[in-house]
Amino acid sequence: MDVELRPKLVGQRIKRFEDPRLLTGAGRFVDDITPPGTLFLAFRRSDHPHALIKSIDLGSALSVPGVVAVFDATDIENDLRPAIPSSRMKGYYATPLWPLARGKVRYVGEPVLAVAAESRYAAEDALDRIQIDYESLPFANRAEDAVADGAPLLHEDAGTNAIVVRSFGRGDVDAAFAGAAFSVGATFRLRRKTPVAIENRCYLAEWDKRRSALTLHSSTNIPGVIRDVLSDCLDLPGNRLRVIAPDVGGSFGSKGSLYPEEMLVAVLARKLQRPIKWTSDRLEDLASTSQAFDEIMQAELAVDADGRLLGLKADVIGDIGAYSIYPWTGALEPVQVVSFMPGPYRLENYQARVRGVVTPKAPTGPYRGVGRPAATFAMERLIDMAARRLGLDPAEMRRRNLITAPEFPYRSASGIIWDRSGFQECLQAACDKANYDSLLRKRDEARAEGRWVGIGFASYAELTGIGSRISVAPGMPINTGTETATIRIDATGSITAAFGIASHGQGLETTLAQVIADELGCRIEDIEIQHGDSALVPMGTGTYASRSAVLGGGAATLSARVVRTKVLKAAAHLMELPVDKLVAHNGIVSAPGSNQSITFKEIANAVYAQMGRIPHNAREDLVASETYDPYFGTATSATHLAMIEIDTGTYGVTVTRYVVAEDCGRVINPMIVDGQVQGAVAQGIGVALLEEVIHDDDGQIVTASLADYLIPIAGTMPPIGIVHVETVLPPTQGGFRGMGEGGTIGAPAAIANAVSDALSAMGIEITTLPITPDRIFQLITQQGSLPQ
């Protein structure tokens, strides 16, 4: 059989290689590792939103048995340099990141001092005995107040709370609005949320006196970035600083930044020359892990009489919390809100301003979808509001405005270049899969019975697999656009492939093995994928921003090809056949048309172990290390369709039907893609209906337990129908597009639209997420039509 016709592993529903160890409890997370002599840290965190630290009284803390030392900022001042989340953005202020608050605190939950003890229990006992005196400072809790003139400043050196200000524009928006049939607008509010990975953050640092070297085990998804920044902070060369992310129990972005506690364990391991470990508990996680999605978006859309989009105006305030996060900066989320707001639509005229504002809350950072869930929520609501004004079906409204095949590549009004992706096709596929016409009938029948049922769409596009041409975060000086794969066949014939990525639930050990097995022609079970370790490749940044399948898969393809060529050349010598007659498949090199064949194992043995089998000047190690850079990124597009029902008495919202049609290019493993979609939609449902970090007027975080911060549970989830639309393959290596985040981008908007549809008879438009029963109650009460 021609090799090209042989079944490929790419495209198959291969069970995840990760699962046996994870499901049988054989996984190994940072907290599972405790070297002898480890000291455990416990933090005293600020209980003030904004205050000067007047004095610290250790009391009898040091006399608690097992307590070794207590540190505040002054004790480690000379042990490190701060991390600076720099950016080339004009007018941006980079807040320096130190492990412990210096002189003043800026949010409730900020680490102020740390106790190191033989057990976490002893460390917490000591914390109880320490007294910190604060002098309260005025603060502006709400972003809209913090941005106002005269608001108390969180970082005096910045001279402003708006540490990020940017504008976008194209065309003549005023003329577009002047010439429009009408416009729709609202102030949309997406409430702050927190990612809630099942594994809390955990760090273990060990100092090796012999080598003067530091090893940090970190629950991170960016080990390479952490290695590089700590190298600066600690003044240690990269070959004496290794960051390892073993099994990591989810991140959703929250483990993709540098943290104060992470810096501190590293500093203290060197200072005390003992292993230092800190494991976050859930309270700390909810108070101090990076939060997200805190946006106020004033947006207005101008439309002509046929429903065609003419112009869009947006003014966005992003509440970025107390610090600009390393390395992404506080610009990451708010700037993406305005750059993605025009969505997958044909739209010439756009004017937008965004301000990222510091407030006394935990810093915000990346969270699945970054900026696009907010942007999509605002834009998709506007599309539906306009459709309602026109009496146009929302699907038809989108059909008229989604970019069509001949228009690609399309430069969006904010400057993003969309390569061809199934913008229109996904809308159609979602309608087909859901049987849209019959859903409409069911909705109308239910309404005739007095039930509140609604249907909502969300169409969006996202840029994935971003190469070196584009910064993942605006102006960020770190190159995230390349990925390296080092593949080697060893003397036993087994294959090791090492990457700079850091899989933490994505199943990349499976999908990358599928890619390599196809390209190299080896057996998939002979491959071990290594990742999550800064020592594996010279430079690797990790797994985030829907990049690993595209960049890792691309690098894997390039390296596997080089190794295959070497394998075939060696085989040609051994088989005494011309190399172009040979093919590799399933671990065997054969010559089609002959019955000669040789296994990879035999070839490896001949290359490495048998003297003289290969002519000495033709002998090559079976290794390669290639780097892939897609240069630009590629568009992943999707349409979500949600059907919901609102209980007419309790106002509880139930999602009854959900469909996702997405174009992520060539699907490596449909089962894994389905899993990513399911999980991301679950988080999107959380955004839409449940999750909200709440700070009271005193600046206290009042959602600091999972009884108060509600995440979706199994019972919240509807069955999800998923369609994979493959229009044309993108120009990325392998034709892959990124798809780890999309579900979270579409679901909040689709559900908001469905709820608005259900309440449309009362003229209610949803503008704030999450949609809680109480919020629906308030909206209905305001309309003055409280039904019994």
Add this chain to the structure above:
Amino acid sequence: MKPAACEYVAARDLDHALQVLAQAGGDAKILAGGQSLMPMLNFRLLNPAILLDINRIAGLDRIIVKRDMVTIGPLVRHRTTATHPVIAKYFPILTKAMTHVAHHTIRNRGTFVGSLCHADPAAELPMMALLLNAEIEISSATGKRLVSARDFFLGPLVTVLEPQEMVTSVDLPFTSSSTGWGFEEFARRHGDYALAAVAVTLSRRRNQARHVRIAVMGVGETPLRMTAAEEVMDRNNLDALADVVEAIRRAVKPATDLHASAEYRRHLVGVLAGRAIAAAWGSAQ
């Protein structure tokens, strides 16, 4: 989030437990299922000198069926209550209520009695004890007393229990098999503590409601009997429903918290009451 050190005592039998409580000078805490106590210890909201584990005391885990009541021991787990055939037969409303109590793993350990002693104002079992006229047996080294559920709950997480006392059983008197019942609860997610819940029993005689009992929770500091509303419903039929609902909304004083405003809760408890009363009416024979 680690508890402070304390002495751990596993009681051998009831006498031992009561002795330990008597000698602890008020500074012992009973550990039953631990599903509410352990978080409080971990948050250091409680720092007892002694943690008294009653889980190894034999015989406390039974539901004993008597002629006119069942008696629930202090180690009867939620799962046992939820699946017990006698409960299902005589107290179907309790079986229904149990489906709203937490999640499987928690139900496997959490206890009926522990829930009453914990006295969370949004927990189902204190409300059910109130509705079903439970009698609570409280023991100490010096004797026993019986307290009716009506007098047991004083406020959020506060009961009449003294530190040296232990609840040793709860009696639930049978109601007539012709009793109709309705149970309605609303929580943001299934299994969470409720935003509000309403439990109703009544019997029907000549198209008139009799023996009406309405209990609510989540809308006050303790579970509450809605006596004024009960009177409105008594000797009436469903035509009185709107008035009953109004009487309930008037009687409750819900608080605003993270999850809902007071106004919403007042609205909600009325909606749930309307549904629960209609269900009770429909199922009464």
